[in-house]
Amino acid sequence: MENKTTLSNLKSRLHIRNAVLADVPAICALSAHAYAEAGIKGYSSGAITGQINIFPEGQFVIMVDEKVVGYCATFITLGDIALKPHTWVEISGNGYAARHDPGGDWLYGMDVFVDPDYRGYRLGQRLYNQRKKLCEERKLKGIVFIGRLPTLARRIKRFGSAENYVKEVQEKRQRDPVLSFQLRNRFEIIGVIPDYISGDQQSLGYGVHLVWRNPKVSEKSIAKPEYSGGRLADSVRVGTVQYMLRRVHSFEEFIKFVEYFVDVVATYNGDFVVFPELFTLQLLSIENREMMPAEAIATLTEYTPRFRESMRELALRHNINIIGGSHPTRMPNGRVENNAYIFLRDGRIYEQPKIHPTPNEVAWWNIEGGNTVAAIETDCGPIGVLVCYDAEFPELVRHLTDQGIHILFVPFCTDERQSYLRVRYCCHARAVENQIYVVMSGNVGNLPNVSNMDIQYAQSCVLTPCDFPFARDGIAADTTPNVETVAIADLRPDILITARNNGTVRNLRDRRHDLYGVVWRGD
Numbered sequence: 001m002e003n004k005t006t007l008s009n010l011k012s013r014l015h016i017r018n019a020v021l022a023d024v025p026a027i028c029a030l031s032a033h034a035y036a037e038a039g040i041k042g043y044s045s046g047a048i049t050g051q052i053n054i055f056p057e058g059q060f061v062i063m064v065d066e067k068v069v070g071y072c073a074t075f076i077t078l079g080d081i082a083l084k085p086h087t088w089v090e091i092s093g094n095g096y097a098a099r100h101d102p103g104g105d106w107l108y109g110m111d112v113f114v115d116p117d118y119r120g121y122r123l124g125q126r127l128y129n130q131r132k133k134l135c136e137e138r139k140l141k142g143i144v145f146i147g148r149l150p151t152l153a154r155r156i157k158r159f160g161s162a163e164n165y166v167k168e169v170q171e172k173r174q175r176d177p178v179l180s181f182q183l184r185n186r187f188e189i190i191g192v193i194p195d196y197i198s199g200d201q202q203s204l205g206y207g208v209h210l211v212w213r214n215p216k217v218s219e220k221s222i223a224k225p226e227y228s229g230g231r232l233a234d235s236v237r238v239g240t241v242q243y244m245l246r247r248v249h250s251f252e253e254f255i256k257f258v259e260y261f262v263d264v265v266a267t268y269n270g271d272f273v274v275f276p277e278l279f280t281l282q283l284l285s286i287e288n289r290e291m292m293p294a295e296a297i298a299t300l301t302e303y304t305p306r307f308r309e310s311m312r313e314l315a316l317r318h319n320i321n322i323i324g325g326s327h328p329t330r331m332p333n334g335r336v337e338n339n340a341y342i343f344l345r346d347g348r349i350y351e352q353p354k355i356h357p358t359p360n361e362v363a364w365w366n367i368e369g370g371n372t373v374a375a376i377e378t379d380c381g382p383i384g385v386l387v388c389y390d391a392e393f394p395e396l397v398r399h400l401t402d403q404g405i406h407i408l409f410v411p412f413c414t415d416e417r418q419s420y421l422r423v424r425y426c427c428h429a430r431a432v433e434n435q436i437y438v439v440m441s442g443n444v445g446n447l448p449n450v451s452n453m454d455i456q457y458a459q460s461c462v463l464t465p466c467d468f469p470f471a472r473d474g475i476a477a478d479t480t481p482n483v484e485t486v487a488i489a490d491l492r493p494d495i496l497i498t499a500r501n502n503g504t505v506r507n508l509r510d511r512r513h514d515l516y517g518v519v520w521r522g523d
Contacts (some may be wrong), residue, residue: 005064005118009310012065013347014121014316019071021058024048027061034113038150038260040202043095050096051069051110058097058107060130062123070114072127074134074143075100075464077108082144083190085209088197107135109145122319122482128185135214144198144216146207147182152201162206187212207327222343235490236356236380236407238272238439239265240477242460243325244484245445247285249302254283255310259318263488266318268488271380272405274441275325277388277413278338278457284450293364295505296450301330306404308341308349315343324385325441326354326410328367335368340374340385340411353523354387355396371522375403381493387410392426394433398518401434401508406493408438413456417481420457428474431463433507435500437476437491438463443481462489467503469495484505 006012019027032042047315052059055075062070075097083093092110093099104283109131113323114123114500144161152162159174160167170189183189187210196207204237216318222426242263248254259273265273268436283303284296291299307327315322331337336360338354354361354368375382375398384400384407391397391410400408410427414420424440431438442458462477477489500508 005399006067007121009127009331010312010349014062014064014396015346016126017054019048019052019285020056021049021052023068024052024342025063030071030115031113037202038148038351039115040199043111047095050093050098052161053243054097055306056417058100058128058134062126065119067435069118070112070123070127072109072112072130073097074131075108075110076104076140077106077144078136079106079141079144082106082108083211085193087145087189087193087195088207091403103330105141106165107131107138107140109143112414116345121316125319125397126180127183131401132212132214133495135212136216138213139217140447141217142368143187144209146193147187147210148178148197148200148203149176149206149208150178150203150271151176151204151231152206156204162194162204166192166208172501174352182210185212193374223462234494237268237270237274237488237490238270238274238407238437238462239488240274240439240441240479241265241276241460242441242479242483242485242487243276243279243443245282245443245447245456247288247447248282249286251286251306251310252276254280255314258311260312260319261417262314262484263319265488266320270320270488272321272323272383272407272439274323274409274439275411276441277326277340277411277442278328279325279411279413280327281441281447281450285447294366297328297336297365297367298330300328301336303327304329308343311341311343312349315488316347319345321345321386323409323411323439323441328365335367338367338387339370340387342385344378344382346379348380352385352387354390356389356393358389373385373399373520373522375400375405381406384408386410388414388423391423391430391438394430395518397430397436398432399520400437402518406436407491408434410438410440412440412458414442414443414458415424415455416457419515420459424459424461428463430499432465435465435503435506435508437496441518444484460485460487462487462491463501464491465499467497467499467505469503 005073027048051073051337057113059075060072061068112127169176169179189211195205198205264390311324321341326338326340329339342350355369356368385404412423427438441460443456444458459481460479464474464476466474477487479487481484
């Protein structure tokens with residue numbers, strides 16, 4: 001995490017939007033900067049202006065605050081044109097997107113480039129995802145583009161030809177920084193094109209002809225691709241981490257354990273990764289001595305700034321939203337609260353205090369309850385987070401459901417099976433009565449020298465309502481008890497909406513508002 005950019009500022013925000021004409025100078029400057037190494041001339045202001053004016057919905061910028069750090073250009077064309085060999089100049093109208101055809105059936109990916117100073121934040125991945133989203137919204141057959149081979153010039157003698165090099169990359173005997181990434185994104189190679197961009201010295205002018213086929217188009221329009229573990233359409237992918245508490249020797253070692261699981265779920269294209277309640281108590285093992293409860297909590301709260309900064313950085317770098325379990329936090333008024341931290345992949349951080357501390361938390365650590373329960377807007381829709389015991393109070397979840405959530409995340413920490421089952425049964429009740437998904441994440445293992453954390457029991461899971469559109473038994477994913485692992489599930493918010501309106505039972509719709517309701521008096 002040594003790379004220092006404006007994203008190192010905790011107040012900075014990363015987001016994607018459609019490009020507008022006011023962005024033209026910044027996009028031109030970025031293109032020159034991004035392509036300097038390749039010897040390719042950057043775009044002119046006229047070309048960028050043409051792209052935006054001709055197809056404004058197809059041009060995207062990644063912003064960090066007010067700075068343009070990435071750009072993606074697309075247009076629509078016919079498969080008869082895009083699927084045949086061609087050059088960049090002829091297909092793009094010399095970079096102006098002049099070949100855009102609103103009646104076409106394929107989206108053409110004309111260009112993607114990002115600021116080299118912001119490498120490591122998966123900006124290219126975000127832009128590829130935006131292209132796929134646009135393709136699906138437009139009900140196009142898929143995406144076609146030509147990929148560069150930026151290491152070919154250095155490796156051509158070893159492999160003899162561009163075709164041999166591409167074959168070695170395709171068969172995973174050689175890694176290419178661009179093509180390997182595109183293959184991981186499920187693009188298919190349909191050929192190698194010579195003289196695609198004559199000025200590309202690194203690629204020796206070669207390009208790799210690639211396609212991504214839209215899984216949402218009808219079978220009459222396109223042959224159905226073989227399913228190989230890719231994302232289901234209109235789904236939100238969640239990964240719940242059943243986390244092993246163990247001794248660590250430094251904060252950096254703790255973050256390495258956390259990053260391992262973040263990377264695992266991100267590699268599976270997850271939208272959310274969830275950690276358990278109080279998993280940061282592992283940091284107390286650094287001292288390697290038994291501390292009095294008040295001393296232990298005071299020590300732990302000192303890690304709050306580093307924890308927030310490091311977890312936010314992981315969310316940005318791995319392009320995933322992180323439900324960061326919970327962490328005891330000393331508030332400005334001196335109170336200690338057990339706060340869940342939510343780190344979104346655009347750089348925002350949210351806090352959700354635990355409303356109901358358990359008797360043990362109060363007795364051992366003097367933890368006090370917060371007074372705010374609010375839905376959190378994410379790029380996957382509004383979510384709710386409640387910490388462990390709070391899930392046993394139905395009013396809190398109903399309050400969140402009234403704010404529009406479809407997914408509730410519940411980080412928990414329980415010492416034995418009865419405690420765990422109280423949380424699980426209540427979570428499943430919340431899923432049924434509110435017709436929402438509930439994701440639970442708990443600790444396993446032990447911390448012998450940490451008061452009130454001697455033993456742990458967990459069986460993390462993803463729960464659904466109980467009706468025909470959902471998984472049998474209302475369990476989308478489950479884990480083996482007391483084993484460190486990850487469970488991943490694809491959740492469909494649109495199915496929730498259907499069930500709420502047309503299900504076997506309609507718990508939300510059938511409420512008697514004339515007789516009862518939840519009146520919130522907190523913040």
